[in-house]
Amino acid sequence: MRFEIPKHGSRTSWGTTWPETSTNKVVNLFAPRPRLRVLTALVDADVLVGNDTPWSQDYLLSGLLTHPYSWYEPTVNHFLATAEVYVLLAEADRAGALTVLDFQSEPQCWRTFDQRTLKPDAFAKIGLVLPDGRRVKGSFFIEVDRANQYGAKIAGKIPQYLAYYQHHQLAGTATVLPRQVVFLAPDTGRVRYLERLIAKQSEGRRLFGVGLLDDPVTALTKS
Template sequence: MAVLRSLASFRLMTGRQLQQLHITSDQPATSARRGRAVLKRLTELGAVVRLERQIGGEHGGSESLIYTLSGLGQSVLALDADSDVHVPRGRMIWDTKPAFQNHLLAIADLYVELHALDAQGQLELLQFETEPAAWRWFAGPAGGRQAVKPDAFVALGVGDFEQQAFVEIDRGTESRPTIARKCRRYVDYWQSGQEQQRSGVFPKVWWLTSKPRWAARIADVIASLPAAHQPLFGVGLAAQGAELLRRLDDAGGQP
């Protein structure tokens, strides 16, 4: 059931990600074997679907296989009184393009990394919301209903402090005008004061991407914003995302 809940939250996950979250053992080989057995059983029951493509190609091994909920798995979760996750409906995820699938896997990677740091006692993972739970609706400057739609909302306990962040995962697909438009929407949300009333601070907006040149492009867009708005945002490599989110010197997003 824990595996099904994770797949409901992130829509797609690799065998490696699910193993790291839900299979514990002092021996890596034992964890891998148990993980394969659990996913094989869920696949045979029809609760999950294994996608044809693998991360890393045919030589990536069983841990690189990608899984998602089946219709049966969705129905099982919908009947689970203990499940508080949003159960996706509609178009099945295996019909989507690889670029979108990779985007979802990158979000799951960040969660897995934060979960590992929590298990090591380096931080406390207080909250990790994916879309649509992470989205925020508010009255825009002209009075119309607007939304910011981050890929995730994260709250971390670091020592005596709580870190909050909105996370945007960019895989080089967003144009400069699109990035600028999204940044302006976050500025509008900050100026509305709605999030501050909700939690007392405005979360920092972290743009995380996988290549330095993409990070540089986003940084250029942020640098073009008014000086008062730039502290709302941070940019970095996704591989360093968990470390960036927990840094106390980057706390808040409150300029």
């Protein structure tokens, strides 16, 4: 796994050790689970602005020490896969294949509408120079698909996006929307599965695209 720290900020981490005594209240919260001895938090350095703010180091550590931890590996792997998408786009930017104008991961990429929240995995805005010299740009919602959802759960994402776009069309704000929702799948078999789901839609099929997770550049530039 490769990861590049964004240019706009730096990151810092700190660690803390759980108390060893079994009489400690914090440890008792974790009794049903394996004891977690060391926790390392990775945060943007810009948020560590002082102990009198909600984002101070002391405040964050206090919250971590007073709430039971939970480890959900599929979610961790999902976040790592999303980070890898960003790295691949950044490498293409460095090589001159495109320009990454914006990239947002969760929850920054979420969008609220009609008292609902749309939760894509990422949002990307890229710029391209066409063979004739014209410069174009496009933005996309990205769904990182790791082939661990089937049936109604994955199919239910499609009407959520359709509702979001229809809401903005009725509101007259459709011109500011991402041009497409791109599903990135781990293999060609999963690509075909997602394409079949999209083909079943009676409307809005052109709103969705499918590509390979290890080649997001092609998936976005062909859209």
